[in-house]
Structure formats: structure tokens, C-alpha cells
Amino acid sequence: MNKSMLKRMTHRTEFWIFIVLIIMCLLIQAISGGQLFEPTTVVTILRSMIVDGMFAMVCLVIMVSGGFDLSFPAIAALAYSLSTTICLNNGWCETNPIPGFILAVIIGAVLGMLNGWIIAYFKLNTMIVTLGTQTFFLGISMGLLQLKEITSTLPKSFKALGTSYLFEVYNSRGLRSTMSSLFILFVILVIITSFVLNKTMFGRALYAIGGNEVSAERAGYNVRRTKFILYTVAGAVSGFIGMIRVCLASQSIPKALVGKEMNIIPAVILGGASIFGGEGSVFGTVCAISIITVVSNSMLLIGIDTYWQDLFNGAVILVGITVSALQAMRRKG
Amino acid sequence: MKNYFAKNKYTALLLILLAAVLLFFxxxxxxxxxxxxxxSGMCMQFPEFGMITLGLMFCFISGNIDMSFVALGDFAAIIAVKYIVAHTNDTMSNGAIGGVIFVGILISVLIGIFGGFINGILVTMLNIPPVMATIAMSLVWQGFSTALTRGDAVTGLPMLYSEVGHSNVLGFIPFPLFIFIIGFVIAAFLLKCTTYGEKLYMIGTNAKAAKFSAINTKFLIILTFIICAVYSNLGCMIMVSTMSSAKADYGSSYLMRCILILVLAGVLPDGGYGKIMDVLFAIVIVQIISSGVNMFPQINTYYASLIWGGLLLIVLILSTKMTGDGFFAKKAVKKAAAANKN
Amino acid sequence: MSEYLLEMTGICKSFAGVHALDHVNFAVRPGSVICLAGENGCGKSTLVKIISGVYTKDEGEVTFEGHKIDKITPAEATKLGIQVIYQDLSIFPNLTVMENLAINSEITAGQKVVNRKRWEKTAREALSKIGYDIDLYAKMGDLSVADKQLVAICRALLFNAKLIIMDEPTTALTKKEVDALFKTVRQLKEKNIAIMFISHKTEEIFEISDDVCIMRNGKNVYAGKTADLTREDFTYHMTGRKLTNDKFVPKNVSKEPVLEVKDLSLKGAYENVSFELRKGEILGITGLLGSGRTELALSLFGLMKPKSGEIRLNGKSATISSPMEAQRLKIGYVPEDRLTEGLCLRQPIADNITLSSLKRLSGKFGILNHKDIYKDAQIWVDKFSIATDDPHKYASTLSGGNQQKIVLSKWLSNDLDVLILNGPTVGVDVGAKQDIHQLVHELANDGLAVIIISDDLSEVVQNCNRVIVMKDGHISGEIGSDDITEDNILEIIR
Structure with missing residues (x-):
């Protein structure tokens, strides 16, 4: 039994992704002359993982159900820019950020509902539907509502929340870095996602639908309702993540998240999710997001120009999916 | 004529939509x-994305999707423009500059062949799902472009390039339109009159069955990715003539627009279906909407996103009514059932 | 209480004015095995869907355990104790065996949170019902079809099923696995669970069923004890015509072999396979699933590369590296799974027929005239009497038998020396089966060398003049013309 468990473990993508993460960290640590594991670097990397990591959770849950969502950054962008604009115009959120968050969550949920309605009730190709909603949402924020960038006038409570920290660290040269308190929210979302996917019938429904939709329906799941709820919740969470981004960046730029999905989706797939649905785990996704974040944050440490960052990201993903494709072919024989 | 529309209900519907759009404006x-x-403005504009759409159509019919064409096209345009800029100067004759431009375009086409070949290899030899493979390649090409240009536009093209781009062939056909017509005729010929086209539809319907029917599916899919990339790179070279420069994120809205056109024409990446005439009508409809909307002064460019996104969603929802479980299909079933009974 | 568990009388159901079921009577005795038989499209599946509550009946009466039931919903059917095991088994390949077993009852119980211990208990309970043992944590997708089926049966038993409906359960099973399945069925019978078995395989029906109900064109034409029926009667009721069983006798076998296989080996698939094939022969290759028979065929068609050994065609050594090469060497292959490997269903019949002969139909540079495709296809439609009025229609509009004729004509429109048929009549009804066999006999007598790979022993006995039996990748025996009987073959297989 023990041996078979070991075998089952080594057959999983998550296991290898984890190994790759460790090897890569050690490698960068060696090349950069020990800069990676300095407390300031670690804190910076963890901080820049908050938003991407949270988006990855949303993306993972949708992928497990067999969907392919391109619209979650657009939902987040519309939700936060509309929410901050409303807050600004009404003078809300100067001391308490919660109304802004609630507003963004509601807006996100409404937008997610549109996704859910089209996908669940018309059974269309999710990628094309979300490509449409993504563009549609961008059109709403930039065309219809003409939402403006909010930088210096951003409500104070958002800024305060973004700069609040759990602890501060100093590196050998006396540089200070702070661990944002919003990191806690990332950890909470990871725990919730893991709980929902593994310990609730809703989560198992997502795996079941991703594995075989017809069977899930026959087994007694209400597939339509499940999908509708899924996309609505995903929209709400996206809106929430959008607000976190506003706080961290101390600004609200409607266009800021355009194209973000193209970085998140490949990372989630790198972490073991299948675009055909039914596969994927929180652990693998967190590892994959860590790899991407570590790579892009340590470019400067190992002396590479930041303009090469995109190329490195692309290369990591290309190599990652190629290796896992080769592995799948070998397993098949 | 009446017979033709009876057989091609969807084409008739597109023409009605076209008439409605024209009437509205x-x-x-x-x-x-x-x-x-x-x-003439319209005829200058649509060949850009029209060429790209034709290329993507091949991919869709074969049951694949290419998400990398914008990034690849931009990369190729950057290299081509850099080459042209480096090899021309003010003292050169028009003939000599023309030669350099020709080589530049050839470079872009060659990069297209290479990029399409890589996509094809990833999909056929490594069995990576096409969406994934092409998104990854898109990131790579974009990475190259950013690294090469540091995110700036590459400028300094000789005047001749945009002059040719704005010239007329035979006195009245804008040059980009001329290129598009050639591209369209070649695409129509490939799809309708060659074994390649016939096999493409069959591969799109069931690639495994095609393989078991002694068809070289791997080669044909690689070829299809190459055709797609070459068409879209030529589209990007037309774009260069309107922009007079090349940049890493030009044409990023085209992914959306091309997919919209294909969905409007009833071509889905599920494969096996696609009529080139429908695609042509869809291109024209989208161009008319785009130009017509621009005539309203109070509308900014992002309004277009709203319209494209909304239109795509509406067309998608309506298309479920037309095919699949929709009323057309139900009628057909009823008809067949009635025929069986008799 | 009546003697029947389920009794249905005068059931009618029509779709868009077409009668799918026309006053059908059907009854199941508790603890018995009843077989619902009939050709494709006779209304079998409609009847099943009415019982399971997917469709509602237009007319008629349903009584279950003596109670009249007006309207059945799927949930109610489950509550009554009716369970359907569909052909695709309704399993989740990405989940573990445990989850597959427990998930349905967890949903029915309205659970919201996953409790691993309870799931495991449920799963063990399910397995214990038929005393079946399997690793609960194995991934469902990694199991064999037979194991998947047993898991599906165990799952159905969790609901205190009184009637289990199995939709064509034996299609993807080997003989050995069918035996195991039947053992389980008998076990269930002893527990007073009624089994409704949907099939069109004559042998299996006679082996397992107590009662039989035969349907044709939406009506039931026979209902009664299986023992009262002869095989000839059965076939007559199924097809509505008398069939003749002509055994194949080769007429002109060539002297020189057209295909020679010498010591062909592929590790993990087959080893040291040698045989010869002459023109005019029909060679049968049989063996259990996993005996290497399909892999051997794929190697002869260029889809699997053999590690060592030699293939000679017309006396010359040949390397078959791809299907294209096989086609050039005049080898054709009709694959095992018609729907996924044989046909482009959503394309016209004509385009499917001509798919492998486009080179012949096209001019220089691959230029093609679509009229030629339809002209060429019409020849084959007429020749094989493929039941369609217009070859422009999709291949999906045809029945299994006619679809198989398309796949056959796809290869026969090429100039062939060797034709390999893998499971040529799987999922084909009795009438069309007869047509296809007749056709193959004619082809062989016209000088084609044919290989039939099949685990339908009666098919092999009836159609082959020589049979090779494969076992664990080796040829374990060869039988010549007069000795070919089902018993002789079974002796070697076992």
C-alpha cells in the first residue's frame, strides 16, 4: 500500500511542479549569490503573488469544471474601477474600505451571472463566450461609462489598507520590506478553495461535471444551477480580488488588467489543471504560480534586463507544458 | 438563385443582416x-483583419485554434520593419527601396511559416491542446518583441511603403483590397477545388477517422497552421502601412474581432464547418458596423469593444437557436420524421 | 399482488407524429432475467427511457409492485428501485473508484460536505453486495471496461434496486469478461433482483435470459419464455425475414501468398507472429481482448511500428510506416470502432466514401471537382445498396449497418490486395450483418485477400476458411477449414 501511494504521488503533476519549484529556487539562489532567500526578497515575492495567486484560484475552480474563462480579469477591472469611482464620487471609504469591497463583490457577481447565464443555459463554448464578455466588459468600463484612472485621489482607506503590514524585515544592507496584511486574504482564499474543492459536494460536483457532464446530470446533480452558481461566485471573488489590487497598487486603472488572463491560465495549467476539466489541485496551482512569480521577480537578481521578463515567462510556460505533454505521451506508451 | 438560398439558409440570413446594417446607417x-x-476608407481597412480572418478560418475548419497570430504577426512586422529601416536611406531610388521592402515582406512571410510550423509541431507531435500551445507561443513571441523593442514602436519606414499601401491598382482598387482579393481567391480555391480543402473539412470533423483513412493528418494540420500564420502576417504587413510603424501590441483587438467574424459566419473552432462566402459577408458586415459607428462623434474607440463583445454574445446565443438544439434543427427532425412515415 | 414486478400495457409514444412505440406490452417477473431484443431503432431505448422516467408515455398503463403509476420521474424511478446502467456506464473517469461508488447516494441523500469515512463505508458496502474486490483509491479511468461495469453495477445496488436495466452491457467485453458478468447477473437473480438485459446478440440472450421480449418497428412481436424459442424463430422475429447461414467456401485461392508475416514482434503487444495469406482466402484472427490481435492489425496498417520481424507483400519485403504507405502497398483497414475511427459523422455520405481515394479522383496538383465525388460515391451506394436517397446527407443519418458499408466502400474504391476487417459487424443488426458477410464472401472469391479480426466466434466460424487464435501476444493455434467450430476455437482460447 505504501509503495503504491508513493507511485501514485510521483505520477501526479503537482509532485513534479513542487520539485521544479525547489530546484529553481536553489538555482536562482546560487546564481544571484544568495539574494533570493534574503528576507526582503522573499517578502517582495510573496507580496507580488497575492493578486496573481488569488486569480489563479478563480481560474482553477473554473477549469476543474471544464470551463475556460478569459473574462475574470475584465470582471475584476470593471468591478474595481466602478466601485472606486462610486466611492470617490460619494466620498465613501475615507475611513472604512468595506463598502468599496462590498460594492465590487456585488458588481462582480452580477457580471459573473451574465457569464453563468450564457454558459449554463445555452451550453456554448466557454472560451468564446468569455472572450465576448471580456470585450463587452471592457467596452462598458471604457466606452459606456468612460471610467477614469484614479490615482492620487483614491479614497484614503484603500491606500491605508494597501500599506498596512504584518511585519517588516531588513536585509543585510539595511533595506526595509513589509509583509502586506492583505497576504492573509490570499492564504484564506487558498484554504477556502481547497476546502470547497475537496470537502464539499459542490466541489466534487465541479470535478464530476468536468469529468463527465452527462453522468453528473444522471447522478442527480443540477448541472445548470451548479455552473450558474460557479460563474456568479467566480465573478464576485474576481471583484474582490480587483479591490485588493487597487489597495496594493494605490490606484485604480480600468485598463490595468487587460491580458492578465493570458498569464494566469497557462500557469494554472502548468500546475496540473486540464483544459478538458476534472483535473487540478490547489497545491499544484500555488506551486506553479510561485514558479512564475519567482522567475519574474528574480530577473534583476540574476542580472537580466526586465524587458526580457515576458520572454522568460513565456519560455517557462512553453517548456512546462511541453514537458508535461511528453510525460503524458510516455505514460501512454 | 432561390435554390441557392434554400440550400444556404445561413448565407441568406447574413445578407439580411447586411441589408439591415446598411439600412440603419x-x-x-x-x-x-x-x-x-x-x-474607400472601408476598403482600406478591412483587408487587414480580413486577411487574418481568412487564415484563422483554415485553423477553425481543421478543428484547431490559433491564439498566437497577433503576437507572431507583430514580431514578424517588427523584424521586417527593422530590416527595411536598416537597409534603406533617403538617397536610394524607389526601385531599390521597393526591392528592400519586398525582401522585408518576404522575411515576415518566412517568420510566419516558421511560427506556424512550430505551432503545428506542438499540436501534432507533442499532442498539446491547440489553445494551450498557441497561448504559450503567443507569450514567447510577445516576449521576443518586447525584448527587441523595449516596448517602443519601430519607426522610420521609407515613405514608399505607405505610399504603395495607399495607392490604387488599375486606378480604382486600393492596394490592400487588391491583396485581400488575391488572398480570398486563393483561400476559396484551396477550400473548394483541392483535395487539401476536402481533407481539411474531414480532419476537422474527425481527425482520427481521417488518419485511419490514410490521410496525412499531421502534415496537413502543420500546413494549416502555416497557412494561418502566413495570412495573418501579411495582414500585419498591411497594418504596418497604415501605422507606418511596428509595435509589440498593435492589432491586439484583432483576436477578438476575427473570432467574432468567424462565429458570425457560423465557423466555430469545433471544426469541420465553414463556408468562405459566409466569412466574406461577415467581414463586410463587421467593417460596415465599425466604420458606421465611428461616424457618431460622441462615441469613443472603446465603444467598439462594447459592440463587438455584445454582438458576439448575441450571435452565439442566436446560433444555438439556428443549429444544434434550435428551431432549425427541430424543424429538420420533424421533416425527416414525416418523410420516414410516408 | 400480481405475479409481475413491473407490468406495462398498451404503451404508446410518438415523436413529432411518428410512433416510436405502438401499444407495447411488457412485463418483468421479480428475480428473473428478461431480455429486451430488437434491431437498432426498433424502440428498445425509448421503452427503457419511459421506464426510467426520462420520457413520459403518451398512452398506456404502468404497474410496479402492484401499484399503478401515472407519471414517473427519474428521481421517482430511483426511489421505486429501478436503476439503469447505460452503455457508457455514467462514470467519472477522473475520480477514484470510491467516489464513483458513493457520489450518487451522497447526492440523493442531499449531503453538502464530504466525509471521507462515510464515503469509504458506502463504497465498501457497495462492493460487498456482489463480493467484488478492487482498490478503492484507483482512478476510474485506469480500469478495464469490465471493472468499470462491475463498479457501475455495485453503485446501482446501493439504491436497493429491484430492477436493474443494462443497456447493451457486453458490447465492449471479451468472452471471459462476459462470463464473469453473467455470473454476477445470476448472483443478483438469487437476491430476487430482476435484471432487464438489452441486447441483440443471439448467443448471450439464450445463455442468460429467462424471458424474452422482441421488438420490431415499435411493436412487440414476441414475449414469452426464452426456452420456448428456437434460434431460427428468434432471428425471424428480430428481422422479419428468414436468414440463411452460408458458410464461406474459398473458390480460387492463389498459389503464392500475397502477404507473409515472419516473426513479427512488438514488445508488450505481440511476439513472434508468423502467418501467410493468399488471395481468395478469408483468414480469421481471434483471441481475447488484449491478446494482441488489434495491435497486430494496426502494425499491418502502419499505425504501430513492430520492433522486429518481417512483412512481405507479393514476395517483396515491405516496411509499412504509415497508413499512407499501407494504402500504397494496397492494404486496407476497416477499424474496430466505427464511430470514432471509421467515419466523419457530420459530413456527407459521399465525402466519407471517397475520403481514401481523393488522389484518384483529383487532377494534377490535387485539383478536385466535387461532382466527381458524388458520381463516384453513387456507384458504391448503388452497389452495396446503402439505404439513402441522397449521398449529400450526413453519414450520421444512417444505421450502423449502412455506416459500416460506407467504411467498407471507402477502402474497396481503392485497388486492394489485402483487406483487414477489425470487428466488422460490431453493433450491426442481424440483417445488415448478413449483407456484409455476403459481400465479404464475394470479394474474396473475386481475388481479394481478407483478414477478419473478431471475437464473435460464430462470425469467424461462418466466414473464415482458416483461423489463427492469439493468446497473450502469441499465436496459440491455427485451425484449417473443416475443423473450424466454435468448440475447437474455445478450446485453444481457454
């Missing part, structure tokens, strides 16, 4: 809409 904009400058 004629009513709201009056004669301004039918001015010569308007028409």
Missing part, C-alpha cells in the same frame, strides 16, 4: 455614409 447618417471617402 443610411437612415441615421444619410448620404454621408455613402460618400466616396467612406467607401
Amino acid at each position: 443610411t437612415v441615421t447618417q444619410g448620404s454621408k455614409f455613402w460618400s466616396a471617402s467612406m467607401l
Whole structure:
């Protein structure tokens, strides 16, 4: 039994992704002359993982159900820019950020509902539907509502929340870095996602639908309702993540998240999710997001120009999916 | 004629939509809409994304999707423009510059062949799902472009390039339109009159069955990715002539627009289906909407996103009514059932 | 209480004015095995869907355990104790065996949170019902079809099923696995669970069923004890015509072999396979699933590369590296799974027929005239009497037998020396089966060398003049013309 468990473990993508993460960290640590594991670097990397990591959770849950969502950054962008604009115009959120968050969550949920309605009730190709909603949402924020960038006038409570920290660290040269308190929210979302996917019938429904939709329906799941709820919740969470981004960046730029999905989706797939649905785990996704974040944050440490960052990201993903494709072919024989 | 529309209900529907769009803009904009400058403007614009759409159509029919064409096209355009800029100067004759431009375009095409080949290899030899493979390649090409240009536009093209781009062939056909017509004729010929086209539809319907029917599916899919990339790179070279420069994120809205056109024409990446005439009508409809909307002064460019996104969603929802479980299919079933009974 | 568990009388159901079921009577005795038989499209599946509550009946009466039931919903059917095991088994390949077993009852119980211990208990309970043992944590997708089926049966038993409906359960099973399945069925019978078995395989029906109900064109034409029926009667009721069983006798066998296989080996698939094939022969290759028979065929068609050994065609050594090469060497292959490997269903019949002969139909540079495709296809439609009025229609509009004729004509429109048929009549009804066999006999007598790979022993006995039996990748025996009987073959297989 023990041996078979070991075998089952080594057959999983998550296991290898984890190994790759460790090897890569050690490698960068060696090349950069020990800069990676300095407390300031670690804190910076963890901080820049908050938003991407949270988006990855949303993306993972949708992928497990067999969907392919391109619209979650657009939902987040519309939700936060509309929410901050409303807050600004009404003078809300100067001391308490919660109304802004609630507003963004509601807006996100409404937008997610549109996704859910089209996908669940018309059974269309999710990628094309979300490509449409993504563009549609961008059109709403930039065309219809003409939402403006909010930088210096951003409500104070958002800024305060973004700069609040759990602890501060100093590196050998006396540089200070702070661990944002919003990191806690990332950890909470990871725990919730893991709980929902593994310990609730809703989560198992997502795996079941991703594995075989017809069977899930026959087994007694209400597939339509499940999908509708899924996309609505995903929209709400996206809106929430959008607000976190506003706080961290101390600004609200409607266009800021355009194209973000193209970085998140490949990372989630790198972490073991299948675009055909039914596969994927929180652990693998967190590892994959860590790899991407570590790579892009340590470019400067190992002396590479930041303009090469995109190329490195692309290369990591290309190599990652190629290796896992080769592995799948070998397993098949 | 009547027979043709009875057989091609969808084409008839597209023509009705086209007429409706024309009517709308004629009513709201009056004669301004039918001015010569308007028409020539349209003919200058649609060949760009029209060429890209034709390329992507091949991919869709074969049951694949290419998400990398914008990034690859931009990369190729950057290299081509860099080459042209480096090899021309003010003292050169037009003939010599023309030669350099020709080589530049050839470079872009060669990069297209290479990029399409890599996509094809990833999909056929490594069995990576096409969406994934091409998104990854898109990131790589974009990475190259950013690294090469540091995110800036590459400028300094000789005047001749945009002059040719704005010239007329035979006195009245804008040069980009001329290129598009050639591209369209070649695409129509490939799809309708060659074994390649016939096999493409069959591969798109069931690639495994095609393989078991002694068809070289791997080669043909690689070829299809190459055709797609070459078409879209040529489209990007037309874009260079309107922009007079090349940049890493030009044309990023085209992914959306091309997919919209194909969905409007009933071509889905599920494969096996696609009529080139429908695609042509869809291209024209989208161009008319795009130009017509621009005539409203109070509308900014992002309004277009709203319209494209909304239109795509509406078309998608309506298409479920037309095919699949929709009323057309139900009628067909009823008809067949009635015929069986008799 | 009546003697029947389920009794249905005068059931009618029509779709868009077409009668799918026309006053059908059907009854199941508790603890018995009843077989619902009939050709494709006779209304079998409609009847099943009415019982399971997917469709509602237009007319008629349903009584279950003596109670009249007006309207059945799927949930109610489950509550009554009716369970359907569909052909695709309704399993989740990405989940573990445990989850597959427990998930349905967890949903029915309205659970919201996953409790691993309870799931495991449920799963063990399910397995214990038929005393079946399997690793609960194995991934469902990694199991064999037979194991998947047993898991599906165990799952159905969790609901205190009184009637289990199995939709064509034996299609993807080997003989050995069918035996195991039947053992389980008998076990269930002893527990007073009624089994409704949907099939069109004559042998299996006679082996397992107590009662039989035969349907044709939406009506039931026979209902009664299986023992009262002869095989000839059965076939007559199924097809509505008398069939003749002509055994194949080769007429002109060539002297020189057209295909020679010498010591062909592929590790993990087959080893040291040698045989010869002459023109005019029909060679049968049989063996259990996993005996290497399909892999051997794929190697002869260029889809699997053999590690060592030699293939000679017309006396010359040949390397078959791809299907294209096989086609050039005049080898054709009709694959095992018609729907996924044989046909482009959503394309016209004509385009499917001509798919492998486009080179012949096209001019220089691959230029093609679509009229030629339809002209060429019409020849084959007429020749094989493929039941369609217009070859422009999709291949999906045809029945299994006619679809198989398309796949056959796809290869026969090429100039062939060797034709390999893998499971040529799987999922084909009795009438069309007869047509296809007749056709193959004619082809062989016209000088084609044919290989039939099949685990339908009666098919092999009836159609082959020589049979090779494969076992664990080796040829374990060869039988010549007069000795070919089902018993002789079974002796070697076992």
C-alpha cells in the first residue's frame, strides 16, 4: 500500500511542479549569490503573488469544471474601477474600505451571472463566450461609462489598507520590506478553495461535471444551477480580488488588467489543471504560480534586463507544458 | 438563385443582416455614409483583419485554434520593419527601396511559416491542446518583441511603403483590397477545388477517422497552421502601412474581432464547418458596423469593444437557436420524421 | 399482488407524429432475467427511457409492485428501485473508484460536505453486495471496461434496486469478461433482483435470459419464455425475414501468398507472429481482448511500428510506416470502432466514401471537382445498396449497418490486395450483418485477400476458411477449414 501511494504521488503533476519549484529556487539562489532567500526578497515575492495567486484560484475552480474563462480579469477591472469611482464620487471609504469591497463583490457577481447565464443555459463554448464578455466588459468600463484612472485621489482607506503590514524585515544592507496584511486574504482564499474543492459536494460536483457532464446530470446533480452558481461566485471573488489590487497598487486603472488572463491560465495549467476539466489541485496551482512569480521577480537578481521578463515567462510556460505533454505521451506508451 | 438560398439558409440570413446594417446607417447618417471617402476608407481597412480572418478560418475548419497570430504577426512586422529601416536611406531610388521592402515582406512571410510550423509541431507531435500551445507561443513571441523593442514602436519606414499601401491598382482598387482579393481567391480555391480543402473539412470533423483513412493528418494540420500564420502576417504587413510603424501590441483587438467574424459566419473552432462566402459577408458586415459607428462623434474607440463583445454574445446565443438544439434543427427532425412515415 | 414486478400495457409514444412505440406490452417477473431484443431503432431505448422516467408515455398503463403509476420521474424511478446502467456506464473517469461508488447516494441523500469515512463505508458496502474486490483509491479511468461495469453495477445496488436495466452491457467485453458478468447477473437473480438485459446478440440472450421480449418497428412481436424459442424463430422475429447461414467456401485461392508475416514482434503487444495469406482466402484472427490481435492489425496498417520481424507483400519485403504507405502497398483497414475511427459523422455520405481515394479522383496538383465525388460515391451506394436517397446527407443519418458499408466502400474504391476487417459487424443488426458477410464472401472469391479480426466466434466460424487464435501476444493455434467450430476455437482460447 505504501509503495503504491508513493507511485501514485510521483505520477501526479503537482509532485513534479513542487520539485521544479525547489530546484529553481536553489538555482536562482546560487546564481544571484544568495539574494533570493534574503528576507526582503522573499517578502517582495510573496507580496507580488497575492493578486496573481488569488486569480489563479478563480481560474482553477473554473477549469476543474471544464470551463475556460478569459473574462475574470475584465470582471475584476470593471468591478474595481466602478466601485472606486462610486466611492470617490460619494466620498465613501475615507475611513472604512468595506463598502468599496462590498460594492465590487456585488458588481462582480452580477457580471459573473451574465457569464453563468450564457454558459449554463445555452451550453456554448466557454472560451468564446468569455472572450465576448471580456470585450463587452471592457467596452462598458471604457466606452459606456468612460471610467477614469484614479490615482492620487483614491479614497484614503484603500491606500491605508494597501500599506498596512504584518511585519517588516531588513536585509543585510539595511533595506526595509513589509509583509502586506492583505497576504492573509490570499492564504484564506487558498484554504477556502481547497476546502470547497475537496470537502464539499459542490466541489466534487465541479470535478464530476468536468469529468463527465452527462453522468453528473444522471447522478442527480443540477448541472445548470451548479455552473450558474460557479460563474456568479467566480465573478464576485474576481471583484474582490480587483479591490485588493487597487489597495496594493494605490490606484485604480480600468485598463490595468487587460491580458492578465493570458498569464494566469497557462500557469494554472502548468500546475496540473486540464483544459478538458476534472483535473487540478490547489497545491499544484500555488506551486506553479510561485514558479512564475519567482522567475519574474528574480530577473534583476540574476542580472537580466526586465524587458526580457515576458520572454522568460513565456519560455517557462512553453517548456512546462511541453514537458508535461511528453510525460503524458510516455505514460501512454 | 432561390435554390441557392434554400440550400444556404445561413448565407441568406447574413445578407439580411447586411441589408439591415446598411439600412440603419443610411437612415441615421444619410448620404454621408455613402460618400466616396467612406467607401474607400472601408476598403482600406478591412483587408487587414480580413486577411487574418481568412487564415484563422483554415485553423477553425481543421478543428484547431490559433491564439498566437497577433503576437507572431507583430514580431514578424517588427523584424521586417527593422530590416527595411536598416537597409534603406533617403538617397536610394524607389526601385531599390521597393526591392528592400519586398525582401522585408518576404522575411515576415518566412517568420510566419516558421511560427506556424512550430505551432503545428506542438499540436501534432507533442499532442498539446491547440489553445494551450498557441497561448504559450503567443507569450514567447510577445516576449521576443518586447525584448527587441523595449516596448517602443519601430519607426522610420521609407515613405514608399505607405505610399504603395495607399495607392490604387488599375486606378480604382486600393492596394490592400487588391491583396485581400488575391488572398480570398486563393483561400476559396484551396477550400473548394483541392483535395487539401476536402481533407481539411474531414480532419476537422474527425481527425482520427481521417488518419485511419490514410490521410496525412499531421502534415496537413502543420500546413494549416502555416497557412494561418502566413495570412495573418501579411495582414500585419498591411497594418504596418497604415501605422507606418511596428509595435509589440498593435492589432491586439484583432483576436477578438476575427473570432467574432468567424462565429458570425457560423465557423466555430469545433471544426469541420465553414463556408468562405459566409466569412466574406461577415467581414463586410463587421467593417460596415465599425466604420458606421465611428461616424457618431460622441462615441469613443472603446465603444467598439462594447459592440463587438455584445454582438458576439448575441450571435452565439442566436446560433444555438439556428443549429444544434434550435428551431432549425427541430424543424429538420420533424421533416425527416414525416418523410420516414410516408 | 400480481405475479409481475413491473407490468406495462398498451404503451404508446410518438415523436413529432411518428410512433416510436405502438401499444407495447411488457412485463418483468421479480428475480428473473428478461431480455429486451430488437434491431437498432426498433424502440428498445425509448421503452427503457419511459421506464426510467426520462420520457413520459403518451398512452398506456404502468404497474410496479402492484401499484399503478401515472407519471414517473427519474428521481421517482430511483426511489421505486429501478436503476439503469447505460452503455457508457455514467462514470467519472477522473475520480477514484470510491467516489464513483458513493457520489450518487451522497447526492440523493442531499449531503453538502464530504466525509471521507462515510464515503469509504458506502463504497465498501457497495462492493460487498456482489463480493467484488478492487482498490478503492484507483482512478476510474485506469480500469478495464469490465471493472468499470462491475463498479457501475455495485453503485446501482446501493439504491436497493429491484430492477436493474443494462443497456447493451457486453458490447465492449471479451468472452471471459462476459462470463464473469453473467455470473454476477445470476448472483443478483438469487437476491430476487430482476435484471432487464438489452441486447441483440443471439448467443448471450439464450445463455442468460429467462424471458424474452422482441421488438420490431415499435411493436412487440414476441414475449414469452426464452426456452420456448428456437434460434431460427428468434432471428425471424428480430428481422422479419428468414436468414440463411452460408458458410464461406474459398473458390480460387492463389498459389503464392500475397502477404507473409515472419516473426513479427512488438514488445508488450505481440511476439513472434508468423502467418501467410493468399488471395481468395478469408483468414480469421481471434483471441481475447488484449491478446494482441488489434495491435497486430494496426502494425499491418502502419499505425504501430513492430520492433522486429518481417512483412512481405507479393514476395517483396515491405516496411509499412504509415497508413499512407499501407494504402500504397494496397492494404486496407476497416477499424474496430466505427464511430470514432471509421467515419466523419457530420459530413456527407459521399465525402466519407471517397475520403481514401481523393488522389484518384483529383487532377494534377490535387485539383478536385466535387461532382466527381458524388458520381463516384453513387456507384458504391448503388452497389452495396446503402439505404439513402441522397449521398449529400450526413453519414450520421444512417444505421450502423449502412455506416459500416460506407467504411467498407471507402477502402474497396481503392485497388486492394489485402483487406483487414477489425470487428466488422460490431453493433450491426442481424440483417445488415448478413449483407456484409455476403459481400465479404464475394470479394474474396473475386481475388481479394481478407483478414477478419473478431471475437464473435460464430462470425469467424461462418466466414473464415482458416483461423489463427492469439493468446497473450502469441499465436496459440491455427485451425484449417473443416475443423473450424466454435468448440475447437474455445478450446485453444481457454
